Amino acid sequence: MNSSNNVSRRNFLKTSTVGGALLATAPAATRALGANDRLNVALIGLGARGSSLLELVLEHRKNKPDVEIVALCDVYQKRLNVAAAKAPRAKTYVHHQDVLARSDVDAVFIATPDHWHALITLAAMENGKDVYVEKPMTHTVEESKEVAHKAKELKRIVQVGVQGLSWTRWHKIREIVQSGMIGQVVAVQGTYSRNASRGRLER
Numbered sequence: 001m002n003s004s005n006n007v008s009r010r011n012f013l014k015t016s017t018v019g020g021a022l023l024a025t026a027p028a029a030t031r032a033l034g035a036n037d038r039l040n041v042a043l044i045g046l047g048a049r050g051s052s053l054l055e056l057v058l059e060h061r062k063n064k065p066d067v068e069i070v071a072l073c074d075v076y077q078k079r080l081n082v083a084a085a086k087a088p089r090a091k092t093y094v095h096h097q098d099v100l101a102r103s104d105v106d107a108v109f110i111a112t113p114d115h116w117h118a119l120i121t122l123a124a125m126e127n128g129k130d131v132y133v134e135k136p137m138t139h140t141v142e143e144s145k146e147v148a149h150k151a152k153e154l155k156r157i158v159q160v161g162v163q164g165l166s167w168t169r170w171h172k173i174r175e176i177v178q179s180g181m182i183g184q185v186v187a188v189q190g191t192y193s194r195n196a197s198r199g200r201l202e203r
Contacts, residue, residue, distance in 0.1 A: 042071035042090075042099045042129075043109045044120060046079040049134050049161075050111035054083055057109075071099045096120055100127040107157075110134060118143040121158060125150050130157040 041057065043050055057069060073093040074080045080092050093099050099108065100123055107130040110120050118138040124131050137160045138144045151158045164170070177185060 037066060039067045040070045040104050040106045041067055041109060042073065042102070042105045042107075043069065043083070043111070044073040044096045044099060045110060045112035045116075045134075046072060046074040046076075046083045047111065047113075050074070050109070051079070051083065053109050053111055053132075054086060058086060071102065071105060073099045097123070100124055100129065103128075105129055107131065111161075115139065118147060121147055122150055125154050125156040125158070128154075128156075132159045132161065134161040 043054055043057075046054065054069070054072075057067060061067060069087040069090045071093060072080060072083045072087060072090045073096050074083070075094055077094075080094070084090065084092050096112075099105065100120075108120075108124050110117060110124070110131060110133040112120060114134075114136055117133050117136065121131050121133050121137065137158075138147060147158060150156070176182060
């Protein structure tokens with residue numbers, strides 16, 4: 001951030017507690033700076049993760065008003081009402097298509113149920129938006145390839161919410177394993193459980 005207090009979109013994207021919500025290294029992060037240098041964002045999905053993201057953006061705004069929440073979207077009216085009370089200047093929506101149709105939205109946070117992540121991410125990019133999407137980005141390798149291809153084709157930013165991978169504890173574990181301190185690793189066990197497949201891309 002420069003000393004003139006003229007906060008840019010790039011600085012918000014780099015320093016936001018929302019986890020680098022939208023990567024600041026791509027060309028999209030520096031285009032379309034308005035007169036007030038604010039990034040207009042929309043939140044789609046206001047459950048546990050979406051509400052957490054909303055709180056983080058609001059916290060960020062207390063000291064750095066370089067981002068404006070202009071739209072909130074959820075199919076559950078109770079959640080929408082709770083979020084709207086916290087961001088009263090934002091317009092509320094039930095259908096994500098109506099949010100994506102707005103020309104003044106620069107970026108969207110997607111925190112819907114998992115099975116809609118790929119669909120809404122693709123639709124957002126096709127409507128000229130940059131995207132922060134909660135994990136998992138998609139349900140299949142094919143969907144992931146399609147998202148990656150679309151991001152490259154349209155020159156959009158897509159950031160996936162895997163904040164845990166940035167925690168220093170995992171970096172330390174990697175260093176320990178690579179150093180040979182625990183000996184040769186012969187097996188690794190993990191688990192994975194997600195929602196049903198409704199909403200997958202049609203083939």
